[in-house]
Amino acid sequence: MEKVMILVNEEFKKHAEQKGVTVKLTEPAVSTGSVKVGASIDQNELKIDKDLPFLEVTFKVIGDKYYAPEDLSFAPSAFKYKKTSNSNPVNIRVFKDKSFTILAGHSVVNGNILPEAFYKENGQLDYSIDYSKLGAKVYAKAADGNTYEASEIFANGYFTIDNLPLSEKEYEIYVKVPGHLTSKLTTKLVQNVDGELAGVRLLAKMDKNAAGDVNGDMMVDIQDAIISVFSYGKENAGVNKGDVNQDGKVDETDLRFIEKNFLEKGPDAKENKKPKEKHGKVTLEKLFRSIGLELID
CATH class of the missing domain: 1.10.1330.10 (Dockerin domain)
Structure with missing residues (x-):
């Protein structure tokens, strides 16, 4: 995430103006995983006799990827105030903010290539083989005919297809291995959240590629x-x-x-x-x- 905007909450600002006080924002200090924000007033005293929201901090998600589906929240590590610039800070109890969910703008598919000719007698895939060097091809095909190749096939046969555009129509996932028949999975790669399309991360359960197709x-x-x-x-x-x-x-x-x-x-x-x-x-x-x-x- 990156900071987009910090504002004094309108309710707090209105209360201050009614008391003849101007609120001035402090330049935010941004570091990895945290941000320090604050404000000061140009008079000696501002009486606050009720609960008021203070600052509004808006963040923008800059990485377009799939995020964990569980609820997230910003956790204030400290909330302090000083009566004057020279006085000691006083800690105020704060509570965790409302939770939120980040919706991805693209989908991701992960899975494993399972070529039959590389299984051992015990029925387990032979992981001494570097499956990234077999000449395998993995891709997703959208309903409009566009294809999206795997960004990486790892040595253990695990693959990733990312940056898949959102669509309510089905995708076809293909795994092709030389000397084998193609493995294919047809599935939707989108979720509907309150009427808005969002990306998903799918662990594709591909069928085993049957061996024996020598001439392709x-x-x-x-x-x-x-x-x-x-x-x-x-x-x-x-x-x-x-x-x-x-x-x-x-x-x-x-x-x-x-x-x-x-x-x-x-x-x-x-x-x-x-x-x-x-x-x-x-x-x-x-x-x-x-x-x-x-x-x-």
């Missing part, structure tokens, strides 16, 4: 199997040649992902396209047998 056509089919079988046993072949788990070689582990998710289709695949079960007379079973593997199912 958003489906797992015979084409992916053909590419992987032709590269079987090769090292440093790359994802687009069949190294789905990016361990530097195309092996049985990569082929089993294709078998597991065979004929699956991603949410961003073209509606008029269907996964191909075979290529001419070439089937998944024949491909596997050509390299000495049998289908598990």
